[in-house]
Amino acid sequence: MAKQLSGAGLRGQVAGKTALSTVGKSGSGLTYRGYDIKDLASHCQFEEVAYLILKGKLPNQRELDDYKTKLIGLRALPQALKDVLERIPAAAHPMDVLRTGCSMLGNLETEQDFSQQQEATDRMLACFPSIICYWYRYSHDGVRINTQTHDDSIGGHFLHMLHDGAPKTLHEQVMHVSLILYAEHEFNASTFTARVCASTLSDIHSCVTGAIGSLRGPLHGGANEAAMEMIEKFTSADDAEKQMLGMLERKEKIMGFGHAIYSESDPRNAIIKGWAEKLAQDTGDTVLYPVSVRCEEVMWREKKLFCNADFFHASAYNFMGIPTKLFTPIFVMSRLTGWAAHIMEQRADNRIIRPSAEYTGEALRSVPPIAQRD
Numbered sequence: 001m002a003k004q005l006s007g008a009g010l011r012g013q014v015a016g017k018t019a020l021s022t023v024g025k026s027g028s029g030l031t032y033r034g035y036d037i038k039d040l041a042s043h044c045q046f047e048e049v050a051y052l053i054l055k056g057k058l059p060n061q062r063e064l065d066d067y068k069t070k071l072i073g074l075r076a077l078p079q080a081l082k083d084v085l086e087r088i089p090a091a092a093h094p095m096d097v098l099r100t101g102c103s104m105l106g107n108l109e110t111e112q113d114f115s116q117q118q119e120a121t122d123r124m125l126a127c128f129p130s131i132i133c134y135w136y137r138y139s140h141d142g143v144r145i146n147t148q149t150h151d152d153s154i155g156g157h158f159l160h161m162l163h164d165g166a167p168k169t170l171h172e173q174v175m176h177v178s179l180i181l182y183a184e185h186e187f188n189a190s191t192f193t194a195r196v197c198a199s200t201l202s203d204i205h206s207c208v209t210g211a212i213g214s215l216r217g218p219l220h221g222g223a224n225e226a227a228m229e230m231i232e233k234f235t236s237a238d239d240a241e242k243q244m245l246g247m248l249e250r251k252e253k254i255m256g257f258g259h260a261i262y263s264e265s266d267p268r269n270a271i272i273k274g275w276a277e278k279l280a281q282d283t284g285d286t287v288l289y290p291v292s293v294r295c296e297e298v299m300w301r302e303k304k305l306f307c308n309a310d311f312f313h314a315s316a317y318n319f320m321g322i323p324t325k326l327f328t329p330i331f332v333m334s335r336l337t338g339w340a341a342h343i344m345e346q347r348a349d350n351r352i353i354r355p356s357a358e359y360t361g362e363a364l365r366s367v368p369p370i371a372q373r374d
């Protein structure tokens, strides 16, 4: 059953058209350009899905090979961007680093006109993992990494730079799935940010920089980090249950649960949960995964709230040795595809997005001379 959508936050209002994805059409489904997310996550690599979203069709083998080769060739960072990254402190949030990195790239490789939008997107897709890892490894380990690796995939490239070694096959596979799940989601807050910016005919780096800022918040992409910070405090499944009941009693918001559009479940959850379980077995975990499963049970039993895409991403990323503060930047590495496709769609049929407001302020009055003011 579809969720009844109304009220504040523009909920339920159609704010434009898209041919990119459907979200919650039957209460719980998700498709990218007509393909079910379950099918895409089972059969595709992330680069195939990026190609689908950005170029409108699934690539054949030759097109996929060419696309991957092209992206591999775009991983190196300009010196001026590396100089900027080296000046950002280790205590900065990596989402702020990425926002600055994207903006700096826009200064160095400015989109001169819309005919460059696909090229500019491919460049960001290839070098966002480099930006995150170059800053992270320099500020935390004091090393200047070579970002021009020859890893086959974007996820593998990211893990390789982060951990200074080739990733396990299982981890690279999970990265493909994770990046596919996060790639596109209709008019969510960050995508809508990108479209509003695009509707002024601004450049693509401005649109993406704004979208990164919107994704950062804990009610949106930042929820995967917030979920991790919560579950790592629980010592066992029973402890998780006790603490969650207390949080619900105190009417605290539990990050990683609920959704603005889905009513019954988020289709991405079952998929990433399955991979989190495999990773738990692989690492010999006996705490984090059972804790996560209990959180899911308690929230459903008590509130009929289900896990969204972010919740089991927390344990999955943790099992792969990814620091919590890099969770949301991984979301950016993927969602960039959705943002860019929406920017292109907006540009192709544009009218400036400018809604109206209901005025709730003072009635008309005259300006008193300054000497007569309180």
Ligand SMILES: CC(=O)SCCNC(=O)CCNC(=O)[C@H](O)C(C)(C)COP(=O)(O)OP(=O)(O)OC[C@H]1O[C@@H](n2cnc3c(N)ncnc32)[C@H](O)[C@@H]1OP(=O)(O)O
Binding pocket: 218, 219, 220, 221, 223, 252, 253, 254, 255, 256, 257, 258, 259, 260, 261, 305, 308, 309, 310
């Ligand atoms: C990839 C993504 O961005 S997915 C979303 C990630 N964000 C989170 O996980 C943050 C936690 N979740 C939330 O804050 C919300 O569920 C949102 C922002 C995702 C959706 O917000 P809304 O559309 O306003 O939620 P909705 O209308 O379904 O809320 C219904 C009720 O459930 C409550 N509720 C919703 N989610 C939660 C939650 N995670 N914890 C506790 N209560 C919740 C709401 O407070 C509301 O209660 P009220 O009627 O007493 O005010």
Ligand SMILES: O=C([O-])CC(=O)C(=O)O
Binding pocket: 023, 182, 184, 185, 187, 188, 189, 220, 260, 261, 308, 309
């Ligand atoms: O659609 C939303 O509101 C949030 C979400 O799940 C996403 O952006 O992936």
